[in-house]
Amino acid sequence: MLPERCRCWGRAADCTAQNLSTVPRVSPNVTQLDLKRNKIRTLLDNQFSGCWSLRKLFLQNNKIRVISPKAFAGLSQLRMLFLSHNRISRLLPHTFEDLNRLEWLILDNNRIARITPATFSGLRSLYFLYMLNNSLAKIPDGSLCTETPKLSWLELEGNRIRAVRGAIFQQCRELTVLVLRRNRLQWIQSGAFSGLSRLVELDLSLNGLDELPPSLFRGLAALQQLNISYNPLKEICPSQFESLPQLLSLSLEGLEIPNIHNVTFRGLANLSHIYFKKFQYCSSAPHVRSCKPNTDGISSFEHLLANIILRVFVWVIACITCLGNLCVICMRSCVVTESSAHTMAIKSLCCADSLMGIYLFVIGAFDLKYSGEYNRHAQGWMASMPCQLVGSLAMLSSEVSVLLLTYMTLEKYFSIVFPFSYRRAGRRQTASVLAAIWLLGLSLSVVPLCCKESFGNYYGRNGVCFPLQSELGERPSARGFSTTIYLGLNLAAFITIVFAYTGMFYSIRITTCRTAESSVCPRDVAIAKRFFFIVFTDALCWIPIFLLKLLSLLQVEIPGTITSWVVIFILPINSALNPILYTITTAPFQEKVKGCLHVRRPELSSRQSFMLVVL
Structure with missing residues (x-):
């Protein structure tokens, strides 16, 4: 006996998705009854009478709200009962009392708000109880297993349980598996x-x-x-x-x-x-x-610098940075220029940039030291004094370089835009400004070292000892400090430099437009190119850092790989290129060097000398 719309395979009856509103009568010898995806709303008493042989009963994805206390009466052979994805909000005591051989009871994705030990009375063989995504606010005070002594797997994920x-x-x-995941414990x-x-x-x-x-x-x-x-x-x-x-x-x-x-x-x-x-x-x-x-994108179990490219280029960039700046310091010391104050500022900038090279050398050295076994030393390294000191050295280099570039740019801006009213700083005044810049940079770099209670392990958040991004567990004072530096001081300096060079080019353009020389256009192009590369390299260095800091403040997850590439490749860009941009490629400095090497070259006209930007 089987409804016409149902299908039968051996002793299994399949009535899936047949728009049934009640449980159909089936033959007593059926062992599996599938009633999934129908419109059954209520399971009445003795609903399955006559199904003595039934072992598996599937009632998922119906609209069942009410289960009568005697709905499963007579199903003494039932092993698996699936009632998931219904609208059951309450299970009366003794509902499953006749199911003494039931092993699996699946009740997930219903609205059950309360259970008691009596809810599962009679389930002496129950092995698997699955109640995922219901509305349980508490587990009964008495033992849950009083009526289910063989319970081995209890799944209570996605409920509202607050206490155990x-x-x-x-x-x-x-019990071998207990899942209380995604509750409100x-x-x-x-x-x-x-x-x-x-x-x-x-x-x-x-x-x-x-x-x-x-x-x-x-x-x-x-x-x-x-x-x-x-x-x-x-x-x-x-x-x-x-x-x-x-x-x-x-x-x-x-x-x-x-x-x-x-x-x-x-x-x-x-x-x-x-x-x-x-x-x-x-x-x-x-x-x-x-x-x-x-890995955190920076380090791995084996290496402080996880990527082979980073492990190689940390040495390359360190060498370029240190050698380039030392070369400029030596050349500036040997070649006498007209502006000793400007030379002093350039030397100071080279010293600051050289510190970034030293920082990269130290990171490279410790990468070699811990090669193959970094994980064993990671915690000690990031908490160590060498890591703290090298991190503060990088901060000192970065901030002093930013402040010096801003000062030199403003000096150049006022001397070009207001050539007659502005009086250039002398040697003593320049020395005072440089000393103040170094003192401010030193203060910014050592504050996190001196205030451990407020900043925590500020420099030791990663293997390269340089904190570029904020973290959820970061202390408020440390977060405020880094935000003030990167999105306050450094951003203001960058904007100042951009506007100052824009103003300088505009002023020079206006001056050249008033002359009738045929060389005006080539000179404008040369100056524009030079200013563009200065601003471009500053932007290339600082804009990624600004974005990185801003995104981390907005709690956007940033892969550690990005941080490592920023620290090794982007952060040192200015330190490596400043010697070229501000000394080696400048026409007046090249003239001085050629003069010292007895290279004959026609003298520049007074008008050309004025128009060339001496950086």
Whole structure:
């Protein structure tokens, strides 16, 4: 006996998507009945009477709201019951009382708000209980397993459970998998899991737990997988995992762990997989075979600089930066120019830029030192004094260079735009300004070192010891400090330089337009090209840094790979090119060098000398 619209294969009846509003009568020898995707709203008492042989019953994707207490009466042979994707909001006590051989009960994606131990009375053989995405606000105070002694897998993900009390799982001695993921847990009583001696997997991720009792996992001797990711935990007790000798996988993703220490994971001898929020945390568990993330885009397990290109070019750029600036210092010292104050400023700029080269040399040296085993030293390196000092050296170089370029640009602007009313700074005045710039740059670079309580490990956030982007766990004072520097001081300096060079070119253009010389156009083009390259290199260096800082403040996730390329290739651009732009390629300086080398060359006219921009 089977409805006409249903199909039959052996002892299985398939009535899927037949617009049925009631349960059809089927032959007593049917062992599998599929009623998915129909319009059944109510399961009445004795609805399946006569289906004595039924072992699997599929009722997913209907519109079931009410299940009568005796709806499943007589189904003593039923092994699997699927009631997912319905509208069930309440399960009356003893609803499943006759299902003493039921092993799987699937109730996911309903609206169930409350359960009691009596809800599952009679389910003495239940192995798998799946209640994903319901509306449970609490688990009953009594033991959940009083009526289900064989329960092995309990899935409660996506509910509204706020607390777990001590007696809930007291009699769940057979439980091997417990999933409480994506609830609203704020509190778990100490000892709540102590009776789960056979538990293999525990998932507490994506909840609101801000602390874990130190003895929470005591008694879980068989536990192999633990997930506490994405909770607002303030810290993890060093002895938190010491009672988990069999743990194989530990997930701590999304957690800021300020007190992380090697002791926390030292007792986990069998741990083979661990998952953190930050790559730097992996150094706290060096014995674990697989740690994720295995890179922060800057460093890897083996190398301080993960990318081979970075490991090579850190030396190339360091050499170019240092040699170029040292060459200019020597040439400026040997070649006497008319403006000693300008020469003093150029030398000061070269000294600042040389510090960036020294910074890159140090990073390259420690990359070689830790080659092949960086993970073992990462935590110590980022917290070490050498890392702090080299980071402050890079900050000193960057800020002094920015301030010097701004000062030199303004000096040039006023001398060109207001040639008759502006009086150029003398040697003593220039020396005072340079000293003030260096003092300000030094102050900015050492403040994070002197105020550890406010700034934390400011320079030691990554392997290259240079903080370009803000992080969620960053202290407010450190965030405000870096924002003021990059989006305040440096951005203002960049805008000043752009407008100053625009003003200079406009002034020179106006002057040349008033003359009738045939060489006006070529000279304008030469000056325009020179100004363009100066502004372009500044933009190439600073705009990516501005964007990086702004995006990090907006909490946009920035791959660490970008940071590493910015630090090695973009940040030193000005330091490497400044000697060329401000000294070696300038016509007056070339004339002086050629004169010293006894190279004959016609003298420049007075008008040409005025029009050439001496940088």
